[in-house]
Amino acid sequence: MKCxxxxxxTQEINxxxxxxxxxxxxxxxxxxxxxxxxxxxxDVAARAEELGCRVPVGIALLPGNFPTAASTSELxxxxxxxxxxxxxxxxxxxxxxxxxxxxPTTPRGPDASCRPTPLAVFFGAGLLSGxxxxxxxxxxxxxxxxxxxxxxxxxxxxxxxAVVERPNRGGYACLEYYGDPCELVTLARSVREIxxxxxxxxxx
Numbered sequence: 001m002k003c004x005x006x007x008x009x010t011q012e013i014n015x016x017x018x019x020x021x022x023x024x025x026x027x028x029x030x031x032x033x034x035x036x037x038x039x040x041x042x043d044v045a046a047r048a049e050e051l052g053c054r055v056p057v058g059i060a061l062l063p064g065n066f067p068t069a070a071s072t073s074e075l076x077x078x079x080x081x082x083x084x085x086x087x088x089x090x091x092x093x094x095x096x097x098x099x100x101x102x103x104p105t106t107p108r109g110p111d112a113s114c115r116p117t118p119l120a121v122f123f124g125a126g127l128l129s130g131x132x133x134x135x136x137x138x139x140x141x142x143x144x145x146x147x148x149x150x151x152x153x154x155x156x157x158x159x160x161x162a163v164v165e166r167p168n169r170g171g172y173a174c175l176e177y178y179g180d181p182c183e184l185v186t187l188a189r190s191v192r193e194i195x196x197x198x199x200x201x202x203x204x
Contacts, residue, residue: 035177035179036178036187038174038194039174040173041067041163041171041174042066042067043172044056044066044163044165044172047066051069051071051099052072053075053098054096056096056097057124058124058126058127059093059096059124059134060095060097060098060122061077061081061085061101061120061121061122062098062121063075063076063120064077064078064118064120064161065117066098072099075098075099077117078116078117078118078119080145080146081119082101083145084119084145087145088141090141091141096124097122118160119142119146119158119161120163121138121161121163122163123135123138123164123165124165135191135192139185139187143181143183146158147181157178158177158180159177160176160181160187161175161177162175162191163175164191166194168197175187175190175194
């Protein structure tokens, strides 16, 4: 299965269907909405300092258990994270994540009974001063890895977290996506809405 390339998706991102908080397929008016929900997220900078690791900036891969790990030794990345980092590097993007990437491990501690480690990407507010296409390119590379790279997730239903820094009111939001990896690129619009305070979190 091949995904549409970022340049082919640009028109859809700039003029997407209606605004939804929980997007679960077709709306009553027949327009498609992304299967996402928007939640408040922990203070990423404070958490990184608590763990004693680098504070992520720009575009960065986050450990899937970043909010709950007791120490850096327990941080776990999604199995596709190394391929995503390599794909980003090939298009000139640098992963500014908080910790050295290690192979996925068996869950321990508070994560022992949790679901598989989600793939999580951080989008810092500093990206606002760069080219608008960076978010689209980063998400396009993730989609390509999840659909085309050997050994990575092949299911049409994936879990992906986009952690977004709020530049105006402070704090962080998490876009939780469940669906086809080929549609990940359209999350770029939701990331920009959080940056401009046009995206509210669920329940608030």
